[in-house]
Amino acid sequence: MPSGVLVIGEVAQGRLAPITGELLGAGRRLGVPGPLSVLLVGPDPAPLAAEAAALGAERVYLAQSPALPGYWPELYLAAAEAALAQARPAIVLLGHTNIGRDLAPRLACRLGAGLAADCLELALEPASGLLVATRPVYGGSAQAEVVGRAGQLQMATLRPRAFAALEPDPSRRAEAIPLALSFDPAQAALQVKERVAEAVAGVKLEDAQIIVSGGRGLGGPEAFAQLVELAGLLGGAVGASRPPCDSGWVPAHYQVGLTGKLVAPDLYLAVAISGSSQHLAGCSEAKAIVAINKDPSANIFKVARYGIVGDYKQVLPALIAKVRELRGG
Amino acid sequence: MNIIVCVKQVPDPETPPASFRIDPEAKRALPAPGVAPVLSPFCLNAVEAALKLKDAHGGKITIVSLGSGLVPEVVKKPLAMGADELALLEDAAFEGGDSYATALALSAAIRKLGACDLVLCGRQASDWDAGQVGIGIAHFLGLPAITIARKVEARDGRLRVERVVEDGYEVVETALPALVTVSNEVGEPRYPTLLGIRAAARKPVQSWKAADLGLGPEQVGAVGVRLQVRRLFIPQKESHCQFIEGEDAPEKASKLAAALRADKLI
Numbered sequence A: 001m002p003s004g005v006l007v008i009g010e011v012a013q014g015r016l017a018p019i020t021g022e023l024l025g026a027g028r029r030l031g032v033p034g035p036l037s038v039l040l041v042g043p044d045p046a047p048l049a050a051e052a053a054a055l056g057a058e059r060v061y062l063a064q065s066p067a068l069p070g071y072w073p074e075l076y077l078a079a080a081e082a083a084l085a086q087a088r089p090a091i092v093l094l095g096h097t098n099i100g101r102d103l104a105p106r107l108a109c110r111l112g113a114g115l116a117a118d119c120l121e122l123a124l125e126p127a128s129g130l131l132v133a134t135r136p137v138y139g140g141s142a143q144a145e146v147v148g149r150a151g152q153l154q155m156a157t158l159r160p161r162a163f164a165a166l167e168p169d170p171s172r173r174a175e176a177i178p179l180a181l182s183f184d185p186a187q188a189a190l191q192v193k194e195r196v197a198e199a200v201a202g203v204k205l206e207d208a209q210i211i212v213s214g215g216r217g218l219g220g221p222e223a224f225a226q227l228v229e230l231a232g233l234l235g236g237a238v239g240a241s242r243p244p245c246d247s248g249w250v251p252a253h254y255q256v257g258l259t260g261k262l263v264a265p266d267l268y269l270a271v272a273i274s275g276s277s278q279h280l281a282g283c284s285e286a287k288a289i290v291a292i293n294k295d296p297s298a299n300i301f302k303v304a305r306y307g308i309v310g311d312y313k314q315v316l317p318a319l320i321a322k323v324r325e326l327r328g329g
Numbered sequence B: 001m002n003i004i005v006c007v008k009q010v011p012d013p014e015t016p017p018a019s020f021r022i023d024p025e026a027k028r029a030l031p032a033p034g035v036a037p038v039l040s041p042f043c044l045n046a047v048e049a050a051l052k053l054k055d056a057h058g059g060k061i062t063i064v065s066l067g068s069g070l071v072p073e074v075v076k077k078p079l080a081m082g083a084d085e086l087a088l089l090e091d092a093a094f095e096g097g098d099s100y101a102t103a104l105a106l107s108a109a110i111r112k113l114g115a116c117d118l119v120l121c122g123r124q125a126s127d128w129d130a131g132q133v134g135i136g137i138a139h140f141l142g143l144p145a146i147t148i149a150r151k152v153e154a155r156d157g158r159l160r161v162e163r164v165v166e167d168g169y170e171v172v173e174t175a176l177p178a179l180v181t182v183s184n185e186v187g188e189p190r191y192p193t194l195l196g197i198r199a200a201a202r203k204p205v206q207s208w209k210a211a212d213l214g215l216g217p218e219q220v221g222a223v224g225v226r227l228q229v230r231r232l233f234i235p236q237k238e239s240h241c242q243f244i245e246g247e248d249a250p251e252k253a254s255k256l257a258a259a260l261r262a263d264k265l266i
Helices: A018-030 A046-056 A072-085 A098-111 A221-234 A240-245 A277-283 A312-328 B041-057 B079-083 B099-113 B134-140 B196-201 B248-263
Strands: A005-008 A036-042 A059-064 A091-095 A114-119 A122-125 A129-138 A142-148 A154-158 A174-177 A191-197 A208-212 A237-240 A267-271 A288-293 A304-309 B002-007 B021-023 B029-032 B060-066 B085-089 B118-122 B144-154 B159-164 B168-175 B178-182 B205-208 B227-233
Touching: A005 A018, A005 A098, A018 A036, A018 A091, A018 A122, A018 A154, A036 A046, A036 A072, A036 A312, A046 A059, A046 A174, A059 A072, A059 B248, A072 A098, A072 A174, A091 A098, A091 B029, A098 B134, A098 B144, A114 A129, A114 A142, A114 B168, A114 B227, A129 A154, A154 A174, A154 B205, A208 A221, A208 A312, A221 A237, A221 A267, A221 A312, A237 A240, A288 A312, A288 B248, A304 B248, B002 B041, B002 B099, B002 B134, B041 B060, B041 B118, B041 B144, B041 B178, B060 B079, B060 B099, B079 B196, B085 B227, B099 B134, B118 B144, B134 B144, B134 B178, B144 B168, B159 B178
Parallel strands: A005 A036, A005 A091, A036 A059, A059 A174, A091 A154, A114 A154, A208 A237, A208 A267, A267 A288, A288 A304, B002 B060, B002 B118, B060 B085, B085 B205, B118 B178, B144 B178
Antiparallel strands: A122 A129, A129 A142, A142 B227, A191 B168, B021 B029, B144 B159, B159 B168
């Protein structure tokens, strides 16, 4: 009988990515009978086993990969299938990340699993052993509870930052199990040629404590200069909703939202953003949202702590002047 | 190039959240009054990617769409944009399908259409946002799949794709035929011209049911799913917004800055 949970972990810059801890935390809290295992893929994953154990893993499957430019789907598939063959889990969890979005559907197809994507909550239905997953649908306007079918492998990708990691406990121990991989990059159907990081001036969106973000209501690229000025004064980063990115006012990687970046700053200042559900999905984890919008019925005010109803063309220069005064004084 | 693009008709994702309603029994969104359905935005990006390839290499673009209550003006939009043919999969048997059952039906339709060089889909549909149908189609057809593309180019029988990642992009190559899912970064879909709209009316449209695709009733729709929807609901959020009042913009801005300072946010 399949039992336990297998987490497909992620490694970034030689360390466990935060999502790995979140997946282990979610796996532990489910209370599924059987062990909690994690798969780590990387050029040198063995030294990360202790950290994974501290975060709740009981078994750590280690897949040593050649040094590759980016995420390589066939390598991860081979590693995941090798780990699954040994762990025989009832449930497989991945992050709804660059890797998980691509890998999870591939794995689900090959294994005949039901896959719930971008989950916000998970629960185990004790009687049936079914994983009940809550996920946003209709761009976040609604949520659905979904379940797989009995007797079938159950899979879910979890939204980053929606689940808490366990407090690391260095006294926890895990069994480390090396996997033998027969993966030859030269033979792969998909050839990952290079990974290009686009330079970001100033603070990265994901790391910023303060984000000043602009929307369709700005009317053009010019107004972003003011957002850049304000963000600079506050030591923050500039973001955007989808329309300014699609219209080419700012580069695509500024996009905050369901299919852009999911951010969680202390302060998210939304300027001329109406607040579509798919945008809010990317910023609703902010500690405080402040909205400036002409339309008092704009959806963004529903999630805002403070709101100013008004034209950004008047409000923003005044706010910049005031912040400069506060910072200077 | 012979390209097939899969598109999905959805409730307009720009529907204001205030008028968004669901049918909890049927577990789907209700059409908002006065808001017509549209093609899912990423599907139109996929059509645009196909048209760019056709501009560069010539060839034929066939659109495939599975759904119920399909509106002719909606599903014919890609034809007006410049695609050549349309195949509609409309059958009560398809209702209630999940990503898996939908991918199975679409892959059967693609097989029936004959040889093609490339299949394009949107990265995810704006209603269920699962992002699994594209990879499912590739699985059933045995094609290599590349997801979340921002650029799709063909050269000497090979495909070069830039796929979006958190901090930039990855360049991935594969042999044709292949499947690619397309993201909004590929560029805004072109507007149909008046000439295009007129031409669309004369372009061939086929309509198939599950049996035409050689699929049994046990393989499609709600019976063929791997994931079942137990419950659909609208999460309740209470608004706690404190509106900053003032005589003019400087006063409001000043009060806001003071409030943010008091909350230790700036």
